[in-house]
Amino acid sequence: MIQVAVNGYGTIGKRVADAVTAQPDMELVGVAKTSPNHEAETAVENGYPLYAAIEDRLDLFAEAGIEVAGLVEEMVEGADVVVDATPSGIGAENKALYEAHDTPALYQGGEDADLVDTSFNARGNYADAEGADHVRVVSCNTTGLSRLLAPLDEAYGVEKARVTLVRRGGDPGQTGRGPINDILPNPVTLPSHHGPDVNTIFPELNIDTLGMKVPATLMHTHSVNVTLDEVPDADDVRDLLAGEDRLFLIPPAYGIDGAGKLKEFAMDRGRPRADIWENCIWDESITVEDDDLYLFQAIHQESDVVPENVDAVRAVLGAADREESMARTDEAMGLGF
Amino acid sequence: MIQVAVNGYGTIGKRVADAVTAQPDMELVGVAKTSPNHEAETAVENGYPLYAAIEDRLDLFAEAGIEVAGLVEEMVEGADVVVDATPSGIGAENKALYEAHDTPALYQGGEDADLVDTSFNARGNYADAEGADHVRVVSCNTTGLSRLLAPLDEAYGVEKARVTLVRRGGDPGQTGRGPINDILPNPVTLPSHHGPDVNTIFPELNIDTLGMKVPATLMHTHSVNVTLDEVPDADDVRDLLAGEDRLFLIPPAYGIDGAGKLKEFAMDRGRPRADIWENCIWDESITVEDDDLYLFQAIHQESDVVPENVDAVRAVLGAADREESMARTDEAMGLGF
Structure with missing residues (x-):
């Protein structure tokens, strides 16, 4: 089972966490968030281990009555791949963290293209991400x-x-x-x-x-x-x-x-x-x-990149080729009307 | 002085009436409307002779306390050119009226192109309208x-x-x-x-x-x-x-x-x-x-055709060539920022 961590639990992160959970070949290590809000509550409700992205804010979670599983570093250490779904520009700041733990990372389209080894679209250039350490899933x-x-x-x-x-x-x-x-x-x-x-x-x-x-x-x-x-x-x-x-x-x-x-x-x-x-x-x-x-x-700006993030997980690990990954992703998520 | 009548006094008609009034070589015979409303009140306020477009509704104007100058037929008879600014499709119904009075007519872009001798844009094809009886000023x-x-x-x-x-x-x-x-x-x-x-x-x-x-x-x-x-x-x-x-x-x-x-x-x-x-x-x-x-x-959908209507008046009468008409129109209306 591929261990996937999701750093950032907003519009994209929460959807990627759900999509990862639905994949038969993946397990969600946890999700990390900077502060408690309704989305943090839902993560806990879903049984997702919730990590604090900033140590100084641990008390905010405690005050909100939300139990955290630990700090983001522990989550990254336990993952085969991290999906960084933090706001534009924060992904770049997190790169050192992922490198320190030698964990391949996926970033979102708001980051600069030169932050990464390759930008990624499953249908367009899946193979370019195979074995890459830093990959950017392009915007919606x-x-x-x-x-x-x-x-x-x-x-x-x-x-x-x-x-x-x-x-x-x-x-x-x-x-x-x-x-x-x-x-x-x-x-x-x-x-x-x-x-x-x-x-x-x-x-x-x-x-x-x-x-x-x-x-x-x-x-x-x-x-x-x-x-x-x-x-x-x-x-x-x-x-x-x-x-x-x-x-x-x-x-x-x-x-x-x-x-x-x-x-x-x-x-x-x-x-x-x-x-x-x-x-x-x-x-x-x-x-x-x-x-x-x-x-x-x-x-749909909030969701079309979600299956692409799932495919990028398999691509960087060489866990499946393009056709196989896209088919698995789509089957597990229920794509197609 | 070119005698211009405006049949229809809504979004386009009221603007054309004002623009005609501003031209030194034109005189507004009057405007025609089907029923009284705030625009009819303003026409009277402006001193524009107001004609009733439908005889059966004369009493509506009387009830509203608005004095009408007569029926639309009289207005058309007194005009060298009629600008038809009625809603789409009504212009086609009015064509027989203009032909009966042998008055050249301009229609708006909502009418079919095959209603007229030529469609018209001052910059594009001014000369095509010279001497025409029925001309359509294209839409905004x-x-x-x-x-x-x-x-x-x-x-x-x-x-x-x-x-x-x-x-x-x-x-x-x-x-x-x-x-x-x-x-x-x-x-x-x-x-x-x-x-x-x-x-x-x-x-x-x-x-x-x-x-x-x-x-x-x-x-x-x-x-x-x-x-x-x-x-x-x-x-x-x-x-x-x-x-x-x-x-x-x-x-x-x-x-x-x-x-x-x-x-x-x-x-x-x-x-x-x-x-x-x-x-x-x-x-x-x-x-x-x-x-x-x-x-x-x-x-600007409500007004960009107004100078074109003014030019079309001169075009059908052969009263000026393109450059001269456009310059006169723009000067009188105050085009240019």
Whole structure:
């Protein structure tokens, strides 16, 4: 059994802990948190050993009546791999800790690409992470783009990708963020960081990205254009994408017009936290004009990187190859609608 | 003096009436409305002769204490040109009225292109409307795209334009519209109507458009990509666009990040109804990668077609050529920041 520790127990960490627990070949050593809150309570409720990330704050947990299993160092020492799911920039500060314990570590997309040996997307470059000590699982949007562009590039060749990412202003719990009643070019300069980030997975891919921010919290939505070397018809593209496990083609008959109905659908299907781990591609939007492919896809910012983190655990340990790992992850988590 | 009548006194009609009144070579015959409301009260307040568009509803005006100058037929008879600013589809019903009085008519972008002799954008195809009896002033988004694409095509040649239009859900007064907290592909199929609509102005232009709808009311925002035949650098493009009277390049130093600040800026400058008649292009967003130009522009859906309606009046009567008309319109309305 692979011993996995999760350092940081927020939006990503709590989901990764659940996903690791669901894997038949993995065991959760524990989760570490800086301070007690409702998520810490739930970790204890779930029976997850809870470690304190900062020794000075041990008394806060005691005051909150939450029993901790120890300090984060002990958790790291007992793990084969650590998933660092701390806020952007904190992962970099934690690197020395993981190195001191000679424990391979996975970081999230908010860290700089040059912190690690390789950035990672399971479908895109699984093998690059095999045997690596420090791996960065790219962000939600880069994950969504990598999953889509990998099969397109393999099947037809991508001459150039141009993507406008219409991003949610904040997650549902981030009640202090904006914008309200506005459409912001964000960043107003080009490219947004997403294009260069995709290039950490596919260094040769020609991609330009533009970012915007709008008053929505549920999911991001991408307006995707890909100029292809070999031009298929739209039905070929549909068949290709339908054959990819982490791409969900929204059937026109479902009457799903946006993220609200997608989340409702996920809840009806019993998805934990209404998570949608798959790219959601509107089948009807898949269009080929001249040598240009167009489509819309929605990306659930809180959860699409979770299966990728699970795969990265196996990749760094050489515990399975790409196909085997993705299949195991998806089976255990229940991907696919 | 050109005698201009405005049939329909809502979002567009009231603005066109004001703009016509401001022109030194035009006189407002009057405005017609179907029923009394706050806008009818303001028309009277402004001293605009108010005509009833439907005879059966004359008593409604009487009940509201609003004096009408007569019926719409009398207004049309007294006009050299009628601007039809009625809701989509009603313009088509009114066509027979204008023909009966042998009065040239301008319609708005909500009408079908095949209702008229030509669609119209002042910068794009002014001359096509000269002497025409029925002319359609294209919609706000198509106007914004035509103003931008005309100079780019003339200077560099447009190989292909690809535009994602992130559209406001409704105008500030349309309180019953959505979406709330969502990002909707709209329409989910491609192309959106905007691309074909641009082709009513530039039949040969290669353009693909994608539409989305978001919870915002102030302005539309376009993510624009144009593949050019001859590739300039970004500063050349800036100079070219800065030389166009109805394009406003937002200076980076202004700190304007979206439509909220643009409208605030317009109010500070004393613009009537905070109208922004110009395309608002973020200077910083103008980027050239390979042979692709990218930029963001915001379009004020309630007002950018108003100067175009004024120009179309002169065009159908042969009262001025393009440069002369645009200059007169802009001078009288106060375009340019």
